[in-house]
Amino acid sequence: MAPYFPLYVSRSDGKLExxxxxxxxxxxxxTDDQLEGRQDGKxxxxxxxxxxxxxxxxxxxxxxxxxxxxxxxxGKEHPGNNYILAALPENYRLYERVKASGGVExxxxxxxxxxxxxxxxxRTPGDFFPxxxxxxxDETGDPDNCSCKICAPEDLQLFDKVEKTKQLPPEPVxxxxxxxxxxxxxxNSPNVITHPVVVVPPKKPPPQEKxxxxxxxxxxxxxxxxxxxPPVQRQADPGxxxxxLAEPRCLEQDIDSQYNKYLFRPGELTWFNRGAAWxxxxxxxxxxxxxxxxxxxRPKYLVxxxxxxxxxxxxxxxxxxxxxxxxxxxxxxxxxxxxxTQMAGVNYNVIDWKGVLDGRxxxxxxxxxxSIFAAKTVDDSFALFDPLANNTVTTGERIYNGLYFGGEKxxxxxPVRLRTGGSNAGVSGxxxxxxxxxxxxxxxxxxxxxxxSSAAIFFVGDIYKFVTVPVGTAEADAAxxxxxxxxxxxxxxRLRQDVEYRNRATVxxxxxxxxxxxxxPAARLPITDVKGxxxxxxxxxxxxxxxxxFTSDYRRGDIGExxxxxxxxxxxxxxxxxxxxxxxxxxxxxxxxVPPGTRISKGLDGGEEDRKFPGEAEVTAPLVQQPRPAVHAxxxxxxxxxxxxxxxxxxxxxxxxxxxxxxxxxxxxxxxxEGYVQNFAEAAGTGFRFDGSQR
Numbered sequence: 095m096a097p098y099f100p101l102y103v104s105r106s107d108g109k110l111e112x113x114x115x116x117x118x119x120x121x122x123x124x125t126d127d128q129l130e131g132r133q134d135g136k137x138x139x140x141x142x143x144x145x146x147x148x149x150x151x152x153x154x155x156x157x158x159x160x161x162x163x164x165x166x167x168x169g170k171e172h173p174g175n176n177y178i179l180a181a182l183p184e185n186y187r188l189y190e191r192v193k194a195s196g197g198v199e200x201x202x203x204x205x206x207x208x209x210x211x212x213x214x215x216x217r218t219p220g221d222f223f224p225x226x227x228x229x230x231x232d233e234t235g236d237p238d239n240c241s242c243k244i245c246a247p248e249d250l251q252l253f254d255k256v257e258k259t260k261q262l263p264p265e266p267v268x269x270x271x272x273x274x275x276x277x278x279x280x281x282n283s284p285n286v287i288t289h290p291v292v293v294v295p296p297k298k299p300p301p302q303e304k305x306x307x308x309x310x311x312x313x314x315x316x317x318x319x320x321x322x323x324p325p326v327q328r329q330a331d332p333g334x335x336x337x338x339l340a341e342p343r344c345l346e347q348d349i350d351s352q353y354n355k356y357l358f359r360p361g362e363l364t365w366f367n368r369g370a371a372w373x374x375x376x377x378x379x380x381x382x383x384x385x386x387x388x389x390x391x392r393p394k395y396l397v398x399x400x401x402x403x404x405x406x407x408x409x410x411x412x413x414x415x416x417x418x419x420x421x422x423x424x425x426x427x428x429x430x431x432x433x434x435t436q437m438a439g440v441n442y443n444v445i446d447w448k449g450v451l452d453g454r455x456x457x458x459x460x461x462x463x464x465s466i467f468a469a470k471t472v473d474d475s476f477a478l479f480d481p482l483a484n485n486t487v488t489t490g491e492r493i494y495n496g497l498y499f500g501g502e503k504x505x506x507x508x509p510v511r512l513r514t515g516g517s518n519a520g521v522s523g524x525x526x527x528x529x530x531x532x533x534x535x536x537x538x539x540x541x542x543x544x545x546x547s548s549a550a551i552f553f554v555g556d557i558y559k560f561v562t563v564p565v566g567t568a569e570a571d572a573a574x575x576x577x578x579x580x581x582x583x584x585x586x587x588r589l590r591q592d593v594e595y596r597n598r599a600t601v602x603x604x605x606x607x608x609x610x611x612x613x614x615p616a617a618r619l620p621i622t623d624v625k626g627x628x629x630x631x632x633x634x635x636x637x638x639x640x641x642x643x644f645t646s647d648y649r650r651g652d653i654g655e656x657x658x659x660x661x662x663x664x665x666x667x668x669x670x671x672x673x674x675x676x677x678x679x680x681x682x683x684x685x686x687x688v689p690p691g692t693r694i695s696k697g698l699d700g701g702e703e704d705r706k707f708p709g710e711a712e713v714t715a716p717l718v719q720q721p722r723p724a725v726h727a728x729x730x731x732x733x734x735x736x737x738x739x740x741x742x743x744x745x746x747x748x749x750x751x752x753x754x755x756x757x758x759x760x761x762x763x764x765x766x767x768e769g770y771v772q773n774f775a776e777a778a779g780t781g782f783r784f785d786g787s788q789r
Contacts, residue, residue, distance in 0.1 A: 098157065101178065103179065108122075108186040109122050110122055110207075120211070124142040124189055129143070137197065140193045141192055144189050144190075147181060152182075155188060156182065158345055159222065160176075161348075186205055186208075188205050214244045216242075220341050220342060224240065224341060225244070228240035338583065339584060339585075343480070346697045356393050357393070359503040361376065362501060363473070363501030363502075365420075367417040367418070372424075373400075376684055378409060379697075381394050396409055396412075397409065398688050398689070400469060400688065401464045401465060401687060402450070402460045403447050405461070419637070421472075422662065422663065425665075426466045426470060430457075430462050431463055433456045442685060465687065470667055471683065472501055473666055475498070475500065476499050477498040477679060477682070478496075478535065479498065479679075481493070482494060490539045490541065491538050497621070498680050500626065500663035504627060508532060508586055508627075510624045511626055512528045512625065528557055528613070529589070529628050530558075531589075534555070536554060536618075538551075552619060552621065553623075554619075556615045558585070560593075560611075565605045596653045599648050603649065603651030625657070629660070630656070631656040635647075638656070
């Protein structure tokens with residue numbers, strides 16, 4: 095297991111005892127009756143127990159809190175390491191409620207110690223993190239500055255505190271800071287190594303948020319112009335109120351909410367570069383590495399190529415995001431076997447792959463065709479994960495924290511692309527793509543039904559529109575004022591930093607300023623109204639267009655929405671508006687297109703195996719082959735959509751489409767980008783070409 099560096103929060107407001115309403119002192123922990131528990135003689139019980147320092151569940155809390163804390167206030171200065179709180183803040187204690195009924199036992203954690211008493215406790219590390227952040231960074235010690243659910247209930251946070259902010263003048267910021275120290279830790283915390291004392295300056299909350307003038311650019315991006323007018327996010331009118339963003343509930347969700355950290359996520363369907371051609375794969379793992387000339391953190395991925403059921407290539411390590419593409423960036427080509435061309439919309443699992451092996455569908459590359467049909471089947475699927483609440487008895491609804499949506503993974507708290515949009519002068523391409531900032535993912539069962547197969551799935555969130563205005567106008571001035579208000583906190587940091595980057599290009603070149611305008615709060619939309627994930631133009635366009643072309647566009651101020659280069663979920667099957675097929679868990683969508691035993695990493699939220707990234711020599715996967723007659727691949731070039739290259743090994747010349755993951759046998763999309771192959775949208779008479787022009 096990788097080592098964890100300890101973090102110390104040197105201030106605490108925790109209380110072992112509190113005074114109740116009758117002025118009596120009481121312990122700030124479960125009552126004696128709760129600690130003793132009760133049993134009914136039938137094996138049913140209900141009691142609380144304290145989790146000691148070093149207990150696996152207590153360590154898990156400290157790991158998650160340490161990870162969130164270092165990324166919030168010290169991640170840029172200390173990248174690439176794992177962190178853990180050396181101990182919970184003083185006088186905070188973690189208890190577990192154990193309930194057993196009918197032979198089934200459950201255990202729920204509760205953190206006690208808040209000065210408001212035993213009834214004010216935290217359920218998750220995500221709930222407690224805002225309080226830890228306040229302890230580590232607030233110089234005044236004023237609980238009114240804490241944004242946790244206990245110190246700032248939602249009604250007070252939205253109304254009472256706004257009034258206080260308006261009435262009180264800002265206090266001068268002191269020079270001293272409450273230090274967050276990294277130091278040695280006791281042996282009770284496993285896998286923590288000693289480290290010289292380092293003081294990490296806390297992140298001081300300024301009166302208003304200002305974009306950094308020297309924002310770090312993505313790799314292969316042009317250098318930024320000097321900082322100009324700030325990015326803008328404003329309300330559409332005084333009567334509209336944006337929904338506050340919820341705190342991430344896990345480490346993977348938190349890291350995916352950050353700008354330019356990872357472009358791809360475990361479980362996602364992607365194109366990957368195999369040399370002279372491109373293939374289709376699923377992301378298994380990811381990590382950050384500094385093994386590059388610039389000594390920058392760069393993502394590295396482990397991918398599993400897709401195939402037919404009888405043979406699977408080995409996993410492949412991808413050490414550059416330039417060698418990957420989102421699934422929706424390109425369109426899948428037609429099958430290479432003539433007999434499969436009329437089955438383009440058929441599910442991977444119903445195809446007679448043995449018949450394909452036996453040559454009954456003509457000649458072709460079975461590995462290529464297996465991956466194409468598997469990818470389309472995945473695109474048709476969806477899977478809910480991380481349930482948050484079950485209200486089926488009262489409202490018939492369940493709430494989830496995330497959704498695998500076709501080839502992509504979507505979290506609560508991030509923007510998604512909508513199928514609705516409008517035109518707006520000044521936006522490159524003349525097309526505006528609205529986004530929905532997701533605040534809830536809801537599964538609604540049919541009335542008087544418990545079946546999930548017929549349930550409706552909804553996104554609930556705020557709809558924003560990308561608006562561009564001339565610099566110097568009254569609207570631009572009002573937008574600049576809105577950019578410094580607290581409304582920024584209602585918009586994900588990825589949206590904000592992307593528009594900052596784009597404004598640095600458009601303001602000096604075109605004298606235009608862009609911002610995200612709220613057009614409808616708390617909208618409730620079926621998932622069929624969503625195209626897919628929203629991607630930052632400043633991050634993905636250099637990958638899709640190439641660094642040279644993007645640099646030229648940047649200098650001209652021509653940075654439009656990357657959505658015009660992207661397809662939508664369901665388009666490859668011409669199934670726009672259809673819900674698709676629900677699967678119980680993500681790997682079920684890939685079925686036999688991946689080897690048995692394939693596992694998708696949980697990343698920072700998983701165990702040791704999820705965090706361990708193998709070296710290239712360690713990556714192995716068995717090749718499962720089925721005896722079959724010789725079938726020779728058709729090498730189609732020029733007008734064709736698939737180009738098969740390379741030679742198979744000597745003892746496998748009669749096996750078509752079998753690859754070890756290193757030879758360049760796959761879909762040749764380089765020619766697709768040059769215009770040799772139309773995408774599916776063009777074949778249907780709508781959409782954009784790969785050169786980005788509008789039909």
